[in-house]
Amino acid sequence: MANHVASKGIFVSLWAREEEVVQSINSKHENSTFLAGVPLSEKIVATGSVAEAVSEAELLFLIIPTPFIAKWLEQNQPMLPWQVPLVCFSKGIEQQSLRTPYEILVDELPGKYHAKLAVVSGPSFAKEIGVGLPTSVTCAAQDIEVAKQIQLALATRNFRVYTAADVIGAELCGALKNVLAIACGASDGFGFGANARAALITRGLAEMTRLVVKKGGKASTITGLAGVGDLVLTCSSSLSRNYSVGQAMAARSLPEDKRKDQKQSNNFNRDLAVAEGVKTSLAVHLLAEKLGVEMPICEAVYEVIHKGIDIKTALRKLQDRPLRAEHDEYQGTWVWSAL
Ligand SMILES: NC(=O)c1ccc[n+]([C@@H]2O[C@H](COP(=O)([O-])OP(=O)(O)OC[C@H]3O[C@@H](n4cnc5c(N)ncnc54)[C@H](O)[C@@H]3O)[C@@H](O)[C@H]2O)c1
Numbered sequence: 224m225a226n227h228v229a230s231k232g233i234f235v236s237l238w239a240r241e242e243e244v245v246q247s248i249n250s251k252h253e254n255s256t257f258l259a260g261v262p263l264s265e266k267i268v269a270t271g272s273v274a275e276a277v278s279e280a281e282l283l284f285l286i287i288p289t290p291f292i293a294k295w296l297e298q299n300q301p302m303l304p305w306q307v308p309l310v311c312f313s314k315g316i317e318q319q320s321l322r323t324p325y326e327i328l329v330d331e332l333p334g335k336y337h338a339k340l341a342v343v344s345g346p347s348f349a350k351e352i353g354v355g356l357p358t359s360v361t362c363a364a365q366d367i368e369v370a371k372q373i374q375l376a377l378a379t380r381n382f383r384v385y386t387a388a389d390v391i392g393a394e395l396c397g398a399l400k401n402v403l404a405i406a407c408g409a410s411d412g413f414g415f416g417a418n419a420r421a422a423l424i425t426r427g428l429a430e431m432t433r434l435v436v437k438k439g440g441k442a443s444t445i446t447g448l449a450g451v452g453d454l455v456l457t458c459s460s461s462l463s464r465n466y467s468v469g470q471a472m473a474a475r476s477l478p479e480d481k482r483k484d485q486k487q488s489n490n491f492n493r494d495l496a497v498a499e500g501v502k503t504s505l506a507v508h509l510l511a512e513k514l515g516v517e518m519p520i521c522e523a524v525y526e527v528i529h530k531g532i533d534i535k536t537a538l539r540k541l542q543d544r545p546l547r548a549e550h551d552e553y554q555g556t557w558v559w560s561a562l
C-alpha cells in the first residue's frame with residue numbers, strides 16, 4: 224500500500240517493527256524480509272519510531288496482524304493524531320474477545336478518534352498491489368464522507384476504490400475468507416479437484432452470509448469485493464498464505480509416495496504463523512457457537528487446527544452431513560439453507 228500511495232507522488236512515512244526492514248527499505252528500496260523482489264518508491268521512508276512516522280501524517284494506515292492490534296494501540300495511541308482518518312487493512316477476528324479490527328479500534332481508542340475510522344477490504348494481494356497490477360477494493364466507514372475522502376486519496380486508474388457503509392460486513396467477510404481459504408487449500412492439497420473447491424467456495428459463501436447477517440452486516444456486502452471478490456481470490460491462489468497453509472497441511476498428511484504429486488509450500492512454518500485464518504478459525508468457532516449460526520466448513524477447519532482432528536476425516540465429515548435443500552424459504556424470500 225505504501226508503494227501504491229507513493230506511486231501517486233505522495234510522500235509515505237512507513238513505520239516497521241523490525242530494524243532490518245527499516246534498513247532494507249531505506250538503503251535498497253525493497254522490503255527483503257516480507258516483500259522481496261518488489262521495487263519500492265524512493266518516496267517511501269521507513270522508520271522504527273511511530274512518533275516520527277506519524278508526525279506529519281494526513282492519512283494513517285494501520286496494517287498489522289489482528290492479534291497484535293490491541294497491544295500496539297496500547298503502546299502507541301498517545302502518538303497517533305486523531306484529526307486525520309485512520310484506515311485499517313487487517314483481516315481477522317481476535318481470539319479471546321471475538322472483536323474485529325474496527326471493534327478493537329473503537330474499544331481501544333478514545334472517542335475523539337472514532338469519527339474518522341475506516342477499513343479497507345477486498346481482493347488485494349500485497350505483492351500484486353506492490354507492482355501496480357490492477358486491483359479493486361472497498362473502503363467502509365460509518366461516515367460515508369470519510370470513506371469518500373479515502374477513496375479519493377487512494378484511487379488511481381489501476382487501483383479502484385469503492386465506498387461502503389457496512390463496516391461489520393466488510394470486516395467479517397475479510398476474516399472468514401481466510402478460514403475458508405484454508406479449507407480450499409486443503410481440498411486442493413488432497414487433489415479433490417475443481418468441483419470440490421467450487422462447492423467449498425459456494426457453501427462457504429452461505430456460511431459467510433449467515434454470520435454477517437446475524438451480526439448486523441448487509442447481505443449485499445457478501446456479493447461485493449470484500450465478500451465474493453476476496454473469497455474467490457484467496458480460495459484459489461497459492462499467493463494466499465491461508466490457502467497455502469491448507470494445501471501444505473493436506474499434502475503433509477498424505478503418504479510419502481502421493482506427496483510428490485502435490486505442490487508443497489516452501490514457507491509452511493512462516494505461513495502458519497502469519498495466516499490470519501489459523502487463529503481466526505477458533506474465534507469463528509466461538510462466535511458461531513455464541514450466535515447459534517451453522518458454519519460446518521469453518522468448523523472443520525477449527526477442528527483440524529485446534530482439536531487435532533485428521534484433516535481428511537474433517538473434509539469427509541462435511542460430505543457425510545444429511546442431504547437437504549440448497550435454500551430455505553424465510554419470510555417470503557429464498558435464503559441459504561442452514562447446513
Ligand atoms: N499480505 C497481503 O496480501 C494482505 C492483503 C490485505 C490485507 N492483509 C492483512 O494485513 C494484515 C497484516 O498482514 P501482512 O501481510 O502485512 O503481515 P504478515 O501477516 O506477513 O505478518 C508480518 C507482519 O507482522 C508484524 N508483526 C509481527 N509481530 C508483531 C507485533 N507483535 N506487533 C506488531 N506487528 C507485528 C511484522 O512486523 C510484519 O510486518 C493482516 O491482517 C492481513 O490479513 C494482508
Ligand SMILES: O=P(O)(O)OC[C@H](O)CO
Pocket residue numbers: 314345346347348349401404453456457462463464465466498499
Ligand atoms: O495471503 P493471505 O491469505 O493472507 O491473503 C491476503 C489478502 O487478504 C488477499 O486479499
